[in-house]
Amino acid sequence: MKKELYDLAAWGIETAKAAGANGCRININSARTVEIGYRERKPENIKEASTKSLSLEVFVNGRYSSMSTSDLRKPALKEFISRAVAQTKLLAEDPFRTLPDPKYYQGRQNVDLEMVDPEYATWKPESRHAFVKAIEDSCLAKGGDKVISVTAETTDGHSESLLMASNGFDGYAEITYFVGSASMTAKDEGDRRPAEYGSAVALHLKDLVKPEVIGEEAARRTLALLGGKKIKTETLPIIIENRVVERIGGGLVDAMSGRSIQQKQSFLADKRGQKIASDFLTLIDDPLLKRGLSSNPFDGDGFAAKKRIMIDAGVLKEFYVDWYYSRKLGWEPTTGSPSNLIIPPGKRSVAEIMKDLGRGILITGFIGGNSNSTTGDASVGIVGQLFENGVPVQAVAEMNIADNHLKLWTRFVEAANDPYPYSSARVPSLVFRDVVVSGI
Amino acid sequence: MPKPISIESWEGFMKTMNRRAFLKTGAATAAISIAAPIFDKTWFALAAAEAPGYFEREFAVTDAVCRRILAKALAKGGDYADLYFEHTISNYLILEDGKVNQAYSNVALGVGIRTVKGEQVGYGFTQELEEKSMAAAAATAATIAAGAAKIPPQGFTLLKTGDHYPLKILFSAVPLEPKLGIVQSVNDRCFDLSPLVIKVNAAYLDQQKRIMVVTSDGTKAEDLQPRIFLNASVVAEKNGRRERSGWNFGGRKNFDYFTPAVVEETAQIAVNRTLTLFDAVQPPAGEMPVVLGPGLTGILLHEAIGHGMEADFNRKKISTYSTMIGKKVAEPFVTIIDDGTTPNLTGSINVDDEGIPGQKTVLVDNGILTSYLHDRISAKFYGIQPTGNGRRQDYQNYPVPRMRNTYMPAGPASPEDVIKAAGKGIYVQDVSNGQVKIGEGDFAFFVSQGRMIEGGKLGAPIKDVNIMGNGPKMLTNMIMLANDFQFYQGGAGSCGKNGQTAPVGFGQPTVLVKSLTVGGTRS
Numbered sequence: 036m037k038k039e040l041y042d043l044a045a046w047g048i049e050t051a052k053a054a055g056a057n058g059c060r061i062n063i064n065s066a067r068t069v070e071i072g073y074r075e076r077k078p079e080n081i082k083e084a085s086t087k088s089l090s091l092e093v094f095v096n097g098r099y100s101s102m103s104t105s106d107l108r109k110p111a112l113k114e115f116i117s118r119a120v121a122q123t124k125l126l127a128e129d130p131f132r133t134l135p136d137p138k139y140y141q142g143r144q145n146v147d148l149e150m151v152d153p154e155y156a157t158w159k160p161e162s163r164h165a166f167v168k169a170i171e172d173s174c175l176a177k178g179g180d181k182v183i184s185v186t187a188e189t190t191d192g193h194s195e196s197l198l199m200a201s202n203g204f205d206g207y208a209e210i211t212y213f214v215g216s217a218s219m220t221a222k223d224e225g226d227r228r229p230a231e232y233g234s235a236v237a238l239h240l241k242d243l244v245k246p247e248v249i250g251e252e253a254a255r256r257t258l259a260l261l262g263g264k265k266i267k268t269e270t271l272p273i274i275i276e277n278r279v280v281e282r283i284g285g286g287l288v289d290a291m292s293g294r295s296i297q298q299k300q301s302f303l304a305d306k307r308g309q310k311i312a313s314d315f316l317t318l319i320d321d322p323l324l325k326r327g328l329s330s331n332p333f334d335g336d337g338f339a340a341k342k343r344i345m346i347d348a349g350v351l352k353e354f355y356v357d358w359y360y361s362r363k364l365g366w367e368p369t370t371g372s373p374s375n376l377i378i379p380p381g382k383r384s385v386a387e388i389m390k391d392l393g394r395g396i397l398i399t400g401f402i403g404g405n406s407n408s409t410t411g412d413a414s415v416g417i418v419g420q421l422f423e424n425g426v427p428v429q430a431v432a433e434m435n436i437a438d439n440h441l442k443l444w445t446r447f448v449e450a451a452n453d454p455y456p457y458s459s460a461r462v463p464s465l466v467f468r469d470v471v472v473s474g475i
Numbered sequence: 476m477p478k479p480i481s482i483e484s485w486e487g488f489m490k491t492m493n494r495r496a497f498l499k500t501g502a503a504t505a506a507i508s509i510a511a512p513i514f515d516k517t518w519f520a521l522a523a524a525e526a527p528g529y530f531e532r533e534f535a536v537t538d539a540v541c542r543r544i545l546a547k548a549l550a551k552g553g554d555y556a557d558l559y560f561e562h563t564i565s566n567y568l569i570l571e572d573g574k575v576n577q578a579y580s581n582v583a584l585g586v587g588i589r590t591v592k593g594e595q596v597g598y599g600f601t602q603e604l605e606e607k608s609m610a611a612a613a614a615t616a617a618t619i620a621a622g623a624a625k626i627p628p629q630g631f632t633l634l635k636t637g638d639h640y641p642l643k644i645l646f647s648a649v650p651l652e653p654k655l656g657i658v659q660s661v662n663d664r665c666f667d668l669s670p671l672v673i674k675v676n677a678a679y680l681d682q683q684k685r686i687m688v689v690t691s692d693g694t695k696a697e698d699l700q701p702r703i704f705l706n707a708s709v710v711a712e713k714n715g716r717r718e719r720s721g722w723n724f725g726g727r728k729n730f731d732y733f734t735p736a737v738v739e740e741t742a743q744i745a746v747n748r749t750l751t752l753f754d755a756v757q758p759p760a761g762e763m764p765v766v767l768g769p770g771l772t773g774i775l776l777h778e779a780i781g782h783g784m785e786a787d788f789n790r791k792k793i794s795t796y797s798t799m800i801g802k803k804v805a806e807p808f809v810t811i812i813d814d815g816t817t818p819n820l821t822g823s824i825n826v827d828d829e830g831i832p833g834q835k836t837v838l839v840d841n842g843i844l845t846s847y848l849h850d851r852i853s854a855k856f857y858g859i860q861p862t863g864n865g866r867r868q869d870y871q872n873y874p875v876p877r878m879r880n881t882y883m884p885a886g887p888a889s890p891e892d893v894i895k896a897a898g899k900g901i902y903v904q905d906v907s908n909g910q911v912k913i914g915e916g917d918f919a920f921f922v923s924q925g926r927m928i929e930g931g932k933l934g935a936p937i938k939d940v941n942i943m944g945n946g947p948k949m950l951t952n953m954i955m956l957a958n959d960f961q962f963y964q965g966g967a968g969s970c971g972k973n974g975q976t977a978p979v980g981f982g983q984p985t986v987l988v989k990s991l992t993v994g995g996t997r998s
Contacts, residue, residue: 082598083615100578127574220793228914268761403910403919404941409719414941416919435994473760
């Protein structure tokens with residue numbers, strides 16, 4: 036398949052040039068996915084498909100447009116490309132829109148990021164059914180008589196991607212993945228039926244946890260929500276659990292993009308080199324992490340990927356600036372978007388931290404809410420556990436936290452020792468002091 | 476699991492465009508890569524008249540072909556099978572820094588094939604409308620059953636449907652110049668309206684989606700679903716402080732909807748909403764009366780009751796509403812409707828994505844919970860007729876029960892009296908997004924703009940605050956409705972469920988809710 040993608044991309048670039056493009060960048064994807072869901076101990080859904088797609092960016096007389104197609108037959112593609120070029124000529128000129136300076140393509144790491152499981156083909160329909168059945172069984176067993184409904188699901192896939200630019204870039208990437216998840220709904224007081232999920236993902240079969248771990252996690256998390264209610268509005272320490280940190284951290288990372296900054300939509304625009312968080316916050320972007328979900332030796336512009344310290348002990352060091360916005364800003368480009376995000380873990384477990392804090396709220400889920408990248412104001416609903424003397428005493432629901440990012444992160448006091456392995460945000464649980472948690 | 480809904484803006488679209496064109500994997504969801512379907516030669520020269528038979532004319536999909544594919548889908552038995560053909564053409568124009576300097580086009584062409592056995596679904600899809608590829612996808616779908624083959628019907632009857640959004644001229648037949656013109660003029664008007672405006676992002680979308688559903692019960696249904704919107708997003712600066720807001724108009728409308736007056740109104744609302752924010756404060760936190768202004772705040776109905784009434788959640792008994800049919804859930808003056816037949820609204824459908832005509836479904840009738848929103852599977856489960864709510868994002872997904880336009884008709888009071896009755900609380904003007912937990916009924920919606928209510932009158936502006944509530948509790952707490960019903964006239968409303976998005980609409984009058992939790996920053 037790899038050679039086929041290369042031949043097609045090279046042909047596409049030649050065709051775009053012949054149609055009048057001065058420059059062109061092509062991205063071709065080819066993927067196969069399988070999805071199986073179980074409920075009430077029988078398959079609820081089975082879905083399987085192969086997809087392919089080609090997206091094309093064209094640069095014509097200082098003008099730019101992008102289009103996408105999955106019809107990879109050459110006669111159709113040829114017409115597609117010539118029309119794309121013709122349409123581009125009608126747009127306004129944009130002097131900043133060019134292919135990147137090829138010097139940024141240099142220095143790509145020639146390392147095996149171990150993104151492909153050579154054993155992928157051994158994962159057969161029988162293996163999938165057995166895996167998902169075991170997830171369902173373990174969730175049902177652990178959930179016991181509280182279970183109203185359990186749904187288990189597994190998805191796996193293999194995808195290939197090629198990026199090629201007419202000024203001398205090509206990069207091929209391939210990935211396999213296996214996902215298992217379960218969702219349980221439980222009986223509670225009145226008409227409340229709390230639901231939670233457990234899940235795991237791995238790029239290699241050997242790294243995939245036992246199905247029972249996933250099923251039992253879903254049941255344990257769901258049972259923990261029983262009796263959830265809101266409590267009085269209070270200023271408390273909070274612990275945001277590792278798997279949901281991304282929801283809050285995303286508000287910070289969004290404001291670090293070159294586009295937000297250039298379009299004057301970032302509360303961090305003038306904060307580079309300044310302290311924006313407590314000494315405890317260090318944020319690393321590492322696209323070269325082995326078996327990382329967002330690892331890739333090159334980025335969307337074809338820039339050679341490298342590990343970057345974005346925030347160092349509370350000081351904002353870098354932004355996500357792609358080639359286009361680097362030209363608009365007159366800055367040096369970095370990379371256009373986050374890859375694997377890492378907050379170095381601390382030494383203590385969540386349980387130890389809870390014991391130390393005495394009373395506070397462990398946030399295990401968020402609901403609704405949003406973050407304004409222009410002002411930094413964020414407000415989001417929370418679900419979790421009130422703990423006292425270090426022990427969970429009450430499930431909380433229908434409550435909310437609100438703050439400005441520039442204030443919230445100065446009250447970040449500790450990272451736990453539990454980096455979350457199933458996301459490109461490999462972040463541990465985070466502790467903040469003095470947060471207004473609103474309820475009654 | 477949470478079922479979020481968001482009002483899609485062009486910023487969201489840009490994020491999709493700019494993200495690493497590679498695999499991303501979320502915690503509970505499957506991995507995705509950027510989807511980009513087929514670009515067809517007919518894109519720039521579509522037939523002007525839209526007689527039935529589009530897929531047969533353009534892609535040689537005849538009744539005989541459909542019959543053979545359905546036979547494959549039922550080769551191992553099953554109760555039912557259907558074919559969903561889709562050809563969608565989307566065009567975006569994007570203005571940044573004063574000029575329309577970016578265009579993006581996408582064409583989706585494919586067929587999804589589904590075999591249903593009881594509540595079990597087998598599904599395959601292909602981007603190639605050739606018989607060999609379709610037969611392979613049908614064979615995948617067939618694996619859900621394990622019995623004797625069933626014979627598909629001899630012929631198909633074309634379904635008669637309503638015509639709730641007639642398209643006078645295909646978007647693909649409108650030249651690019653007038654489209655560029657409205658995007659440029661909304662930008663120019665925003666800058667003219669205030670010297671405080673420092674950045675404008677404008678975006679225009681037109682999309683024409685053609686579908687054909689062919690079912691094993693002998694129905695064939697076709698539709699052409701247009702969607703269009705113009706969005707302006709404004710950043711203003713005053714005394715070193717920056718604020719951003721925006722507005723969009725659109726729906727299942729014709730291009731000529733964008734008259735100079737509509738373009739002007741888009742710019743005026745976008746600029747006014749942004750400038751108001753300079754005076755905005757954070758409201759206090761805690762429980763208080765909340766007045767919802769007319770129109771867009773109908774998102775509250777969508778979250779607080781709509782999702783919980785989708786029948787898949789009820790047949791699985793995972794919705795908080797699953798035992799409440801026939802019971803009193805609200806005051807007798809409260810009626811809530813989900814309607815696919817409202818002319819030109821974003822959530823309207825002549826036919827749903829499994830061949831059932833678009834229709835009007837009453838969820839709450841004068842305070843009594845009356846009907847869930849059904850697809851074919853849930854309707855069969857409950858032994859009733861489907862309600863035309865079987866919807867899907869595209870041919871790559873099988874349908875599930877989804878809302879259309881969800882609204883609550885007006886009451887008798889004046890809006891001023893409703894605000895007066897609140898006494899002290901907050902007034903919600905605009906909502907950017909919301910989410911609900913189906914089982915608990917707990918929901919949240921994010922207020923991008925509103926006002927304090929003090930002494931029964933509107934006070935200082937407020938912004939960026941999340942409001943929390945519980946669906947069934949909130950319904951009983953709706954104690955006063957005003958006479959100022961409005962449908963939200965934006966075109967960018969989009970709801971997410973099971974990883975699929977679908978265009979939806981909202982509407983309601985000014986409403987007083989006795990108590991909700993406001994997530995402010997002050998205790």
